[in-house]
Amino acid sequence: MDYNATTPLDPGVREVFIRALDEYANGSSMHEDGRKVAKDMYAAREHVAYLVNATPNEIIFTSGGSESNNTVFNTMVGAALTRTSHLKEAYGGRKTVITTSIEHPCVMESAKRLAGLGYDVHFLPVDSDGVVDIDRYRELLGRGARSGVVAEKPLLVSIMMANNEIGTIQDIALLARLAHEAGALFHTDAVQAVGKIPVDVESLGVDYLTMSCHKIYGPKGVGALYVRKGAPIEAFIRGGHQEAGLRAGTYNSPSIIAFGEAARLAKERLSEYERHTRALRNRLRDGFLSAIPDIRINGHPERVLPNTIDVSFPGAEGEAILLMLDILGVSVSTGSACASGSLEPSHVLMATGVGPELAHGSIRFSLGQFSTEEDIDYLIKEVPQVIKKLRGFSTVSSKESV
Amino acid sequence: MSEWLYSDVVKDHFMHPRNVLEADESTWPSDGRGMVGNIKCGDQMLILIRVKDGKIDDCRWKTYGCASALASTSILSEAIKGMKLEDAYILKPEDIVAKLGGLPANKIHCSVLGDKALRAAIDDYLGRNKLPPLKGLEKVEVICNCLNVTDRDIEEAYKAGDRTWEDLQARTKIGTACGGCKERTLELLHQLEHLYGE
Numbered sequence: 001m002d003y004n005a006t007t008p009l010d011p012g013v014r015e016v017f018i019r020a021l022d023e024y025a026n027g028s029s030m031h032e033d034g035r036k037v038a039k040d041m042y043a044a045r046e047h048v049a050y051l052v053n054a055t056p057n058e059i060i061f062t063s064g065g066s067e068s069n070n071t072v073f074n075t076m077v078g079a080a081l082t083r084t085s086h087l088k089e090a091y092g093g094r095k096t097v098i099t100t101s102i103e104h105p106c107v108m109e110s111a112k113r114l115a116g117l118g119y120d121v122h123f124l125p126v127d128s129d130g131v132v133d134i135d136r137y138r139e140l141l142g143r144g145a146r147s148g149v150v151a152e153k154p155l156l157v158s159i160m161m162a163n164n165e166i167g168t169i170q171d172i173a174l175l176a177r178l179a180h181e182a183g184a185l186f187h188t189d190a191v192q193a194v195g196k197i198p199v200d201v202e203s204l205g206v207d208y209l210t211m212s213c214h215k216i217y218g219p220k221g222v223g224a225l226y227v228r229k230g231a232p233i234e235a236f237i238r239g240g241h242q243e244a245g246l247r248a249g250t251y252n253s254p255s256i257i258a259f260g261e262a263a264r265l266a267k268e269r270l271s272e273y274e275r276h277t278r279a280l281r282n283r284l285r286d287g288f289l290s291a292i293p294d295i296r297i298n299g300h301p302e303r304v305l306p307n308t309i310d311v312s313f314p315g316a317e318g319e320a321i322l323l324m325l326d327i328l329g330v331s332v333s334t335g336s337a338c339a340s341g342s343l344e345p346s347h348v349l350m351a352t353g354v355g356p357e358l359a360h361g362s363i364r365f366s367l368g369q370f371s372t373e374e375d376i377d378y379l380i381k382e383v384p385q386v387i388k389k390l391r392g393f394s395t396v397s398s399k400e401s402v
Numbered sequence: 403m404s405e406w407l408y409s410d411v412v413k414d415h416f417m418h419p420r421n422v423l424e425a426d427e428s429t430w431p432s433d434g435r436g437m438v439g440n441i442k443c444g445d446q447m448l449i450l451i452r453v454k455d456g457k458i459d460d461c462r463w464k465t466y467g468c469a470s471a472l473a474s475t476s477i478l479s480e481a482i483k484g485m486k487l488e489d490a491y492i493l494k495p496e497d498i499v500a501k502l503g504g505l506p507a508n509k510i511h512c513s514v515l516g517d518k519a520l521r522a523a524i525d526d527y528l529g530r531n532k533l534p535p536l537k538g539l540e541k542v543e544v545i546c547n548c549l550n551v552t553d554r555d556i557e558e559a560y561k562a563g564d565r566t567w568e569d570l571q572a573r574t575k576i577g578t579a580c581g582g583c584k585e586r587t588l589e590l591l592h593q594l595e596h597l598y599g600e
Binding site: 319 | 407413416417419422424438439441442443444446447448464465466467468469471472540578579
């Protein structure tokens with residue numbers, strides 16, 4: 001029930017991964033063993049590209065989503081951004097970066113780093129469903145054109161495709177089009193979207209797109225960045241010819257090859273995955289709504305990942321719910337501060353304006369290809385009792401109020 | 403489950419808390435009532451006590467909070483029965499943590515509110531009965547209510563080298579939830595500078 005955190009290895013991927021572990025040759029070597037690994041990696045690159053409708057040479061393999069996201073932000077301060085006269089004309093002098101208040105911490109922190117380097121960074125607000133404020137977005141995009149100040153023109157927009165906590169899906173095609181009309185580059189962190197809903201870089205019209213392997217039933221420690229042909233990109237890890245000089249370091253060939261298989265299966269199974277998880281999600285939602293009084297389903301009611309449901313249980317605290325479910329053998333995540341090691345409740349839920357009590361009392365259930373109806377029915381049976389018990393201990397009434 | 407986040411004692415008190423007030427407050431007439439904490443910070447605690455011959459005869463409680471908040475109130479509620487008010491008044495978070503078999507460091511300040519709630523309940527009892535207050539006896543003042551950081555914690559942090567608000571935040575997490583205690587903390591730092599020089 002915590003598939004958005006990570007997924008188990010698919011048995012088919014596992015098989016490919018284990019076989020690839022024995023192909024120990026360096027994928028950069030010229031000898032036969034090396035060439036075999038290089039060939040398998042190229043096939044993997046094709047599968048990953050095909051998953052998002054890109055071409056293989058638009059895919060850079062990285063160590064995962066965080067590295068992919070960091071690479072994009074790092075490009076904004078690198079020489080590659082203005083390497084040619086065309087690029088210099090397009091992006092030189094622009095200092096405005098737009099992202100949202102619900103991004104993954106690696107995007108948030110990368111954006112803050114740019115702010116520290118003198119860039120004007122904006123975190124777009126979202127509405128109560130977690131959808132970015134489009135009016136504010138248009139206003140920010142147009143600011144430089146209105147003032148005529150180049151620095152106020154947008155350089156980069158980075159907006160996640162689907163949110164990891166509440167599952168809300170943004171209209172990336174529209175957001176990217178608006179960014180391009182204002183002359184900005186557009187990046188989307190699609191780590192939670194890929195393999196769950198159709199992701200097509202052509203129809204989305206993005207310049208950069210981040211993917212991760214361990215969210216689609218592959219191994220951890222490998223991911224990819226799609227870079228549209230012609231979009232500027234700066235190596236984040238330097239000192240090697242790998243990935244056309246854009247990502248140094250000996251190829252993590254077993255993981256890359258396994259990523260290819262995971263991508264191939266994800267593409268093949270996409271419509272079945274969507275149908276399966278959405279049916280389970282709706283069953284869980286309806287079961288909770290009828291069995292537990294005073295709850296709130298967070299995120300957009302329709303534009304939401306098929307596998308993700310985030311629920312606030314006012315009167316009960318998230319870490320306590322999580323640990324009681326843990327004892328019952330169910331793994332979930334919470335937006336409560338108590339579980340995060342930080343002291344702030346979920347920045348995503350706080351950005352949607354639900355208030356601290358609903359954020360502290362939130363639980364994310366994320367389903368996957370191995371989830372079953374029996375799993376859902378077990379939750380519908382057990383969760384109401386856990387909530388009733390914790391509300392019974394609580395000083396807070398169960399009414400939805402703060 | 404092979405690995406659990408907390409000690410077995412915490413787990414036991416979390417799953418089977420003792421002396422919880424099952425129903426409404428009116429169902430359990432008490433001699434003293436104390437409520438502390440803030441939902442904004444994720445924890446809130448209510449303690450009701452009955453007093454007999456200067457000792458705590460019985461108690462009930464309610465808590466909104468995480469597993470360690472629930473467990474720490476539960477274990478406190480067992481420990482204070484039969485305890486003299488004077489002794490109960492000076493219980494420290496560390497005493498409760500010790501009974502729980504330890505807690506992760508980041509949990510101690512934020513989840514152990516029981517001593518404060520108990521003190522508030524005793525204050526209430528003494529006030530209702532026009533008895534002389536015990537205030538001051540505890541020798542600590544809570545500065546940050548969200549994270550339960552006391553003046554004694556700040557003094558210790560000062561002695562360990564902290565000189566600024568940011569230093570203190572890094573060590574004690576003070577003021578990292580609502581931040582309402584910053585002014586009072588800076589005042590204290592100023593006093594400590596006088597006390598210890600520098």
